[in-house]
Amino acid sequence: MSTTLNMTEINLREVNSTLQDAAKAQANAAYVIENPRGSHAVACGLDGPLTVTVKGSTGYYCAGMNKEAAITVEGSAGPGVAENMMSGVVTIEGDASQYAGATGHGGLLNIKGNASSRCGISMKGIDIVVHGNIGHMSAFMAQKGNLVVLGDAGDALGDSLYEARLFVRGTVKSLGADCIEKEMRPEHIALLTELLEKAGADAKPEEFKRYGSARKLYNFNIDHADAY
Amino acid sequence: MEKTPQTEPRQSWTFSNDVNSEIRRAAATGIYDIRGGGAKRRVPHFDDLLFLGASMSRYPLEGYREKCETSVTLGTRFAKKPIELKIPVTIAGMSFGSLSGPAKEALGRGATMAGTSTTTGDGGMTEEERGHSEMLVYQYLPSRYGMNPDDLRRADAIEVVVGQGAKPGGGGMLLGQKITERVAGMRDLPEGIDQRSACRHPDWTGPDDLEIKILELREITNWEKPIYIKIGGARPYYDTALAVKAGADVIVLDGMQGGTAATQDVFIEHVGQPTLACIRPAVQALQDLGMHREVQLVVSGGIRTGADVAKALALGADAVSIGTAALVALGDNDPKWEAEYQKLGTTTGAYDDWHEGLDPAGITTQDPELMARLDPEAAGRRLRNYLNVLTLECQTLARACGHNHVHNLEPEDLCALTMEAAAMAQVPLAGTNWYPGKPGF
Ligand SMILES: Cc1cc2nc3c(=O)[nH]c(=O)nc-3n(C[C@H](O)[C@H](O)[C@H](O)COP(=O)(O)O)c2cc1C
Numbered sequence: 001m002s003t004t005l006n007m008t009e010i011n012l013r014e015v016n017s018t019l020q021d022a023a024k025a026q027a028n029a030a031y032v033i034e035n036p037r038g039s040h041a042v043a044c045g046l047d048g049p050l051t052v053t054v055k056g057s058t059g060y061y062c063a064g065m066n067k068e069a070a071i072t073v074e075g076s077a078g079p080g081v082a083e084n085m086m087s088g089v090v091t092i093e094g095d096a097s098q099y100a101g102a103t104g105h106g107g108l109l110n111i112k113g114n115a116s117s118r119c120g121i122s123m124k125g126i127d128i129v130v131h132g133n134i135g136h137m138s139a140f141m142a143q144k145g146n147l148v149v150l151g152d153a154g155d156a157l158g159d160s161l162y163e164a165r166l167f168v169r170g171t172v173k174s175l176g177a178d179c180i181e182k183e184m185r186p187e188h189i190a191l192l193t194e195l196l197e198k199a200g201a202d203a204k205p206e207e208f209k210r211y212g213s214a215r216k217l218y219n220f221n222i223d224h225a226d227a228y
Numbered sequence: 229m230e231k232t233p234q235t236e237p238r239q240s241w242t243f244s245n246d247v248n249s250e251i252r253r254a255a256a257t258g259i260y261d262i263r264g265g266g267a268k269r270r271v272p273h274f275d276d277l278l279f280l281g282a283s284m285s286r287y288p289l290e291g292y293r294e295k296c297e298t299s300v301t302l303g304t305r306f307a308k309k310p311i312e313l314k315i316p317v318t319i320a321g322m323s324f325g326s327l328s329g330p331a332k333e334a335l336g337r338g339a340t341m342a343g344t345s346t347t348t349g350d351g352g353m354t355e356e357e358r359g360h361s362e363m364l365v366y367q368y369l370p371s372r373y374g375m376n377p378d379d380l381r382r383a384d385a386i387e388v389v390v391g392q393g394a395k396p397g398g399g400g401m402l403l404g405q406k407i408t409e410r411v412a413g414m415r416d417l418p419e420g421i422d423q424r425s426a427c428r429h430p431d432w433t434g435p436d437d438l439e440i441k442i443l444e445l446r447e448i449t450n451w452e453k454p455i456y457i458k459i460g461g462a463r464p465y466y467d468t469a470l471a472v473k474a475g476a477d478v479i480v481l482d483g484m485q486g487g488t489a490a491t492q493d494v495f496i497e498h499v500g501q502p503t504l505a506c507i508r509p510a511v512q513a514l515q516d517l518g519m520h521r522e523v524q525l526v527v528s529g530g531i532r533t534g535a536d537v538a539k540a541l542a543l544g545a546d547a548v549s550i551g552t553a554a555l556v557a558l559g560d561n562d563p564k565w566e567a568e569y570q571k572l573g574t575t576t577g578a579y580d581d582w583h584e585g586l587d588p589a590g591i592t593t594q595d596p597e598l599m600a601r602l603d604p605e606a607a608g609r610r611l612r613n614y615l616n617v618l619t620l621e622c623q624t625l626a627r628a629c630g631h632n633h634v635h636n637l638e639p640e641d642l643c644a645l646t647m648e649a650a651a652m653a654q655v656p657l658a659g660t661n662w663y664p665g666k667p668g669f
Contacts, residue, residue, distance in 0.1 A: 016447045040440045045377055045448030060437070061444040065377040080431040080441075084375055099431040103372040105416070121430040122372060124416040141426060143416045160424070162417055218421040219404050 002030035023048035129199035166211040261493040264582030266485040271502040274536040276649030289627040297633040303454020303477040314343025315619045320551040323349030326489030333604040336360030338611025353379040371425035373415040387456040393486030393529040396460030400425030406585040438474040461501045465509035483529030487552040490583030503529035505652040511544030534621020542637035557614035558607040
């Protein structure tokens with residue numbers, strides 16, 4: 001049984017406080033949000049187990065800072081979806097705009113369509129799986145976590161990368177500063193197998209290439225000044 | 229034989245010893261100079277303003293006897309729970325990582341005893357400061373190091389940092405030496421590597437996006453917490469207007485003398501406008517939008533005395549914020565460490581290599597032995613005392629100008645000693661009724 005919240009009838013504040021209270025109650029309840037009509041900050045700040053299905057597309061920062069909840073957008077998501085997510089699962093059935101999963105600390109962001117530029121920017125532990133392509137400057141300054149792309153990646157992938165792992169099946173238009181292709185070892189195949197399975201992605205881990213940090217910018221060195 | 233008269237050896241103003249030493253340092257290392265602190269050059273400042281005091285046309289209030297209020301409420305525009313300060317001075321955001329845990333604790337203790345707030349910084353919230361700060365402002369920075377929704381919810385206010393006076397347009401850098409296991413863990417990065425703090429937020433770019441970001445922050449925190457926007461002193465009129473448009477409850481405006489934990493010297497000395505030059509345009513923007521006092525203005529960058537506080541308020545600020553002075557009150561650059569400063573190639577008052585983590589006073593370090601030199605209780609009391617002095621001095625000046633609340637101080641109470649200060653503060657040059665740019669002249 002799920003409860004329906006219709007956004008033509010109730011406003012954002014009410015929708016979010018209902019969801020936030022329900023998450024806090026730890027009752028594992030289910031909610032359906034109808035008519036989101038591109039509203040911003042839908043289902044953000046949830047802190048507990050809850051299932052939310054959004055019937056339509058959302059604006060900025062949907063599922064922002066999520067903890068534990070499972071949120072599915074049956075449409076596309078605007079910029080900054082699941083930004084700074086801590087845990088839980090956020091699924092986007094359509095495409096995601098810029099900065100998807102930005103600074104995320106944990107959980108899984110599963111994008112069935114494409115993601116735009118700066119996907120996984122500054123990510124800090126989140127797993128992001130994109131079934132389509134991603135745009136330029138993705139995983140910029142990415143610190144921790146895994147970004148898996150079944151399609152192609154745009155320019156400057158992984159620029160100024162720290163310790164996040166990037167897996168791309170298709171082509172990479174260009175790599176950013178300090179990002180290099182790395183060997184796929186058995187542990188990476190195992191990790192990727194698990195991530196693809198979790199995301200319900202139909203792809204073989206062996207088809208992917210791994211990219212990571214060359215770690216040349218980790219401590220300032222004048223001989224690398226042109227890379228800064 | 230008569231000696232030919234010789235001219236005295238003459239030093240160049242342009243190529244001074246100081247300048248030449250920097251050229252030699254650059255030539256030897258190939259790296260720009262990084263340091264802490266704010267601009268060291270002399271710029272027009274509050275020292276260039278004077279209060280007129282009461283006279284025939286205005287009567288003063290009795291010092292120590294008649295009431296002169298100092299309380300400030302921040303966040304009256306949208307927040308359900310505004311911040312109530314007893315004094316018009318807050319503690320500025322300083323990162324854990326640049327400062328030690330005990331230093332953060334001392335700031336919390338001192339601020340709480342004085343009835344004011346303290347602020348987190350890059351690197352996240354520590355138990356030391358949450359535990360000891362009755363009112364804690366949580367900074368929301370481009371790096372988002374340590375950023376998590378639980379801390380957001382347990383903060384008393386949120387400060388979205390767009391810029392800092394020491395480096396408008398610049399990011400930060402915490403050098404590897406200071407990245408201990410604890411600091412690294414909080415930032416989700418390996419130990420011992422340089423940690424760059426981005427100069428721009430990862431998930432919004434302009435005031436239109438920021439407005440939506442603020443909506444999200446409010447939705448996550450039930451519209452309870454005041455949201456501040458901190459800007460560096462770059463384009464104060466437009467930045468203030470845009471911050472109001474983006475939905476700020478409070479604007480924190482940091483001028484170029486504002487301190488930093490670690491930034492390139494060239495940035496600190498050559499980017500941004502002096503604090504004095506920033507206040508009037510910001511206040512003008514608030515007035516033009518009908519938002520003066522509705523959206524509060526907190527000014528920082530080089531505040532040292534109660535006179536500075538009073539002058540900033542007279543120019544239209546609602547409160548001020550201090551960084552460097554608070555560290556000095558805790559014990560930074562204390563002459564008792566002179567021998568150790570000498571060993572580091574510097575001297576009391578000039579020590580600014582805060583990023584190296586070797587601070588003899590145990591404040592800007594993560595070294596357990598050095599950190600232990602700072603007793604957070606005693607340092608907290610020193611900060612409380614200092615904050616009390618700032619407040620008393622500010623009250624004294626307000627009473628002398630005939631005001632029963634420090635917020636009643638006004639530009640009319642001031643005159644300027646220099647043309648520059650007169651132009652920037654838009655108050656008359658002493659002995660005249662004129663300032664550069666005054667309409668009608
Ligand atoms: C050691 C130190 C660390 C700082 N860290 C931060 C920070 O993390 N975030 C920030 O917005 N400002 C930071 N600042 C700037 C202060 O918040 C404030 O703007 C400045 O110190 C005010 O100027 P004053 O030092 O002249 O009082 C830091 C300043 C210092 C001295």
